[in-house]
Amino acid sequence: MWLTNSSVGRKIVMSVTGLFLVLFVTFHALMNLVALFGFKYYEAICEFLGANWYALVGTLVLAAGFVIHICYAFWLTLQNRSARGDDRYAVSARPKGVSWASQNMLVLGLIVVCFMVLHLIQFWANMQLPEIAGKTAMKGVQALATAFGPQWWYITLPVYLLGFAALWFHISHGFWSAFQTLGTAGDKWIPRWKCAAMWWATIVFLLFAVEAVYFTLHFNGIINC
Amino acid sequence: MDNAISFKLKIWRQASPQEKGRFETYELRDIPTDTSFLEALDILNEQLIEKGEEPVAFDHDCREGICGMCSLYINGHPHGPATGATTCQLYVRRFRDGETITVEPWRSAAFPVIKDLMVNRNALDQIQQAGGYVSFNTGGAQDANAIPISKVDADEAMDSASCIGCGACVAACKNGSAMLFVAAKVSQFALLPQGKPEAKRRVKAMLAKMDELGFGNCTNTGACAAECPKNIKLSNISRLNREFVSAKCRD
Numbered sequence: 451m452w453l454t455n456s457s458v459g460r461k462i463v464m465s466v467t468g469l470f471l472v473l474f475v476t477f478h479a480l481m482n483l484v485a486l487f488g489f490k491y492y493e494a495i496c497e498f499l500g501a502n503w504y505a506l507v508g509t510l511v512l513a514a515g516f517v518i519h520i521c522y523a524f525w526l527t528l529q530n531r532s533a534r535g536d537d538r539y540a541v542s543a544r545p546k547g548v549s550w551a552s553q554n555m556l557v558l559g560l561i562v563v564c565f566m567v568l569h570l571i572q573f574w575a576n577m578q579l580p581e582i583a584g585k586t587a588m589k590g591v592q593a594l595a596t597a598f599g600p601q602w603w604y605i606t607l608p609v610y611l612l613g614f615a616a617l618w619f620h621i622s623h624g625f626w627s628a629f630q631t632l633g634t635a636g637d638k639w640i641p642r643w644k645c646a647a648m649w650w651a652t653i654v655f656l657l658f659a660v661e662a663v664y665f666t667l668h669f670n671g672i673i674n675c
Numbered sequence: 676m677d678n679a680i681s682f683k684l685k686i687w688r689q690a691s692p693q694e695k696g697r698f699e700t701y702e703l704r705d706i707p708t709d710t711s712f713l714e715a716l717d718i719l720n721e722q723l724i725e726k727g728e729e730p731v732a733f734d735h736d737c738r739e740g741i742c743g744m745c746s747l748y749i750n751g752h753p754h755g756p757a758t759g760a761t762t763c764q765l766y767v768r769r770f771r772d773g774e775t776i777t778v779e780p781w782r783s784a785a786f787p788v789i790k791d792l793m794v795n796r797n798a799l800d801q802i803q804q805a806g807g808y809v810s811f812n813t814g815g816a817q818d819a820n821a822i823p824i825s826k827v828d829a830d831e832a833m834d835s836a837s838c839i840g841c842g843a844c845v846a847a848c849k850n851g852s853a854m855l856f857v858a859a860k861v862s863q864f865a866l867l868p869q870g871k872p873e874a875k876r877r878v879k880a881m882l883a884k885m886d887e888l889g890f891g892n893c894t895n896t897g898a899c900a901a902e903c904p905k906n907i908k909l910s911n912i913s914r915l916n917r918e919f920v921s922a923k924c925r926d
């Protein structure tokens with residue numbers, strides 16, 4: 451199967467799952483945004499998703515996307531390391547035009563995973579998981595209040611901001627790289643995709659960051675809106 | 676001398692593929708700045724021979740930037756600090772008086788060291804042999820104007836064809852990927868009608884060979900195109916991906 455046993459095929463899997471995850475995080479950021487316009491709307495979205503069959507199917511597809519992306523990420527990175535060989539250069543310089551993110555995609559992805567572990571414990575394990583198990587689940591706003599409230603915010607906020615920053619770097623390269631991998635880039639389109647990647651990564655970062663900061667301020671009683 | 680400099684060369688010495696290598700530092704005095712870098716190595720070698728030591732082995736042939744034989748990773752860059760130029764087109768004026776210049780062989784699992792700064796780049800030839808050609812029936816050559824080719828395509832194919840197969844792209848790549856080389860070799864035919872009949876077989880065979888020889892997976896860092904002495908463009912890699920996916924989808 452060429453999606454597993456050819457290098458370009460493996461990259462196609464990487465780019466398709468990567469773009470799927472980009473779409474997911476974008477939707478996620480937009481749904482959080484609803485909370486800034488009123489927590490009752492946010493609660494409505496939480497209720498709507500819950501543990502319905504469509505939410506469960508969605509969760510499974512999403513989990514598969516992550517698992518495939520992460521498995522391929524390790525597989526490709528290990529292959530690349532052995533292709534590089536055991537001898538390293540004594541002096542090496544990053545050429546102009548080569549982004550730092552492009553050479554550190556695995557590390558950036560791993561930072562995102564660390565953030566995700568905390569995030570899933572704080573939200574998924576308190577909301578969808580108990581609902582699946584038939585136990586009483588936390589309300590959406592209640593979970594937000596716990597994570598960003600006085601007891602936990604000083605852990606939550608820094609870890610989240612670090613995760614968002616890693617995601618910014620990851621998408622700033624991954625987004626255009628995916629289109630290059632899919633064969634949809636040329637001399638005209640490489641700069642366009644690169645520009646789009648910067649915008650996309652920045653917008654997603656700003657949405658998440660503003661939301662996290664707002665929740666922290668709100669649930670510590672610093673602002674009252 | 677006003678236009679001459681003295682510098683140190685920190686050079687990788689390795690007696691054979693099996694033996695462990697190490698850096699050795701040599702001093703060169705009063706080298707005129709218009710000396711080419713390879714000539715400076717020649718001067719060093721003459722001094723070594725006079726002293727009864729083993730000269731430094733390095734690859735070179737045409738010394739005018741067309742054969743792809745010279746290599747060397749100089750101060751962190753394949754073909755040295757100049758852009759769009761091979762090591763044989765690099766001059767001593769690029770360096771400062773008193774500088775220590777580090778010279779290493781290409782490093783990639785697919786390019787084992789033969790001796791000192793010489794590596795075996797036969798893997799690139801094997802990829803070429805797998806499909807980097809067009810087959811012609813013998814007979815009289817067709818009239819050149821019988822097949823119309825747009826200027827844009829002709830120029831683009833010519834740019835891709837300027838790849839000299841030096842392997843700097845592999846040397847520069849943190850993934851040890853040969854994608855830029857393969858992309859150039861596939862593109863030079865993919866863009867022309869003469870290359871079309873064998874296009875699918877070619878791209879599949881060349882990529883399969885590249886994978887078999889243990890080159891890495893491209894993560895589009897772009898270090899290859901930034902260091903390529905012939906300025907082969909990164910867009911070739913996207914064309915290679917496109918050719919491969921469309922060939923596979925039609926299997």
Ligand code: HEM
Pocket residue numbers: 461462464465466467468469471472475516519520523524526527555556558559560562563617620621623624625627628631892893894895
């Ligand atoms: C969660 C852990 C993650 C890890 C370990 C990870 C790792 C990686 C690695 C190593 C690559 C380079 C792949 C290659 O060598 O071809 C990559 C590419 C990519 N990643 Fe991730 N990533 C993760 C999460 C994400 C997320 C959350 C997104 C979306 C927001 C994402 C989007 C992308 C994209 C678009 C690419 C480009 C694919 C390509 O160049 O073909 N990744 N990822």
Ligand code: SF4
Pocket residue numbers: 837838839840841842843844845855856859899902903904905906907
């Ligand atoms: S693509 Fe450039 S760097 Fe790579 S082999 Fe060809 S000429 Fe050398």
Ligand code: FES
Pocket residue numbers: 734735736737738739740741742743744745761762763764839
């Ligand atoms: S010696 Fe021929 S390209 Fe440098």
